[in-house]
Amino acid sequence: MVNRLANLPPRIYNQKVTSSATDRPPSSFLRLLPKAELHLHLEGAIEPATLLELRQRHGDRSSLAEVEQLYRYQDFQGFLLAFKNITEHLRTPEDYEIITYRLMQRLKEENVLHAEVYVSVGVCLWRKQDFAAIFEALDRGRVRGTRDFGISLLWIFDAVRQFGAEAAQKVFELAARYRDRHVVGVGIGGDELKALPELFREGYAWAADQGLRLTAHAGETGPPESIWGALNLRVERIGHGLTAAQDPDLLEELAQRQVPVEICLTSNLRTGVCLNIADHPARTYFDHGIMITLNTDDPAMFSTTLAREYQLAQQTFGFTDEHLRELARNSFEASFLPAEKKLEFLNLFDAAAAR
Secondary structure, eight states, rough: OOOOOTTOOOOOOTTTOOOGGSSSOOHHHHHSSSSEEEEEEEEEOOHHHHHHHHHHTTTOOHHHHHHTTTTTOOSSHHHHHHHHHHEEEOSSSHHHHHHHHHHHHHHHHTEEEEEEEEHHHHHHTTOOOOOHHHHHHHHHHHHHHHHHHOOOEEEEEEEEGOHHHHHHHHHHHHHHHHHTEEEEEEESSSGGGGGGGGGGHHHHHHHHHHOOEEEEEESSOOOOHHHHHEEEEEEEEEEEEGGGGHHHHHHHHHHHOOOOOOEEEEHHHTTTTTSSSGTTHHHHHHHTTTOOOEOBSHHHHOOOHHHHHHHHHHHHHHHHHHHHHHHHHHHHHHHOOHHHHHHHHHHHHHHHHHH
């Protein structure tokens, strides 16, 4: 296990962090630092202006103020409802092409070289949308974005856990069908307290047999047992993992096995699962030798960017520039990229960091 306790600046966990912590734009160092993002929902990245444009294409005369109202919520359940309301306005395959391309444009602005993006396939199936047509549009958007912005993007097909194991299996089967078209893995999101990981044991085993990579949201609203359950599904990354801090044995397990934990600071604050940034365990995990990465989760819904997440981590927890370089390197190390492509990005990162 990595021991970083020896040469760290004093902890500042007890400071009260207000909005002033990120009132200033991120530094050029943070903006230009090469990064990957591994926990990013396509639908949660739709900016209000883009959603208004889509609604107007469909004959809706809503104002920007009315659209922005969809992005307001008070707690985690309110967030899930807001996410559902936003996705209801994705009505055509072309909508998915537009939001994919716009996301990649934003990633370019943040110097994100690679992203692994969740698509709420479970929601598409629940709405009985033509997913074959949607996927073709997603792929068109990805191809255009790669051409215009040079961004590498892989898809993770996300099932809604409260829809049950049978619905999740249908999502996993679609992921297997498109595995040769930049679909790299599967996950489960949604309401953690309504569907335990054990319900998906057979589906995850099947997905692994198909060569798909495995991740899961765990320990966001659920207890440490939810994370243990995800590990028992043989997931390779944990989304959020907030409650692991409550279980010393789990912290040790994550550190020894070097299971990456996808940290989403602003997300956890905005949904109310972490009431104060000073209470977030991100620095505890880092000190304990756990491999963590920084992510935006749903950047448009949380009014954040990846550079701002790095800024928030630095200003709150005293991460040095060198620590942030380590976190950025982690984001490539923990990716689901093929080994040769991962090495290519790591070499690019090391060359940039050496300047």
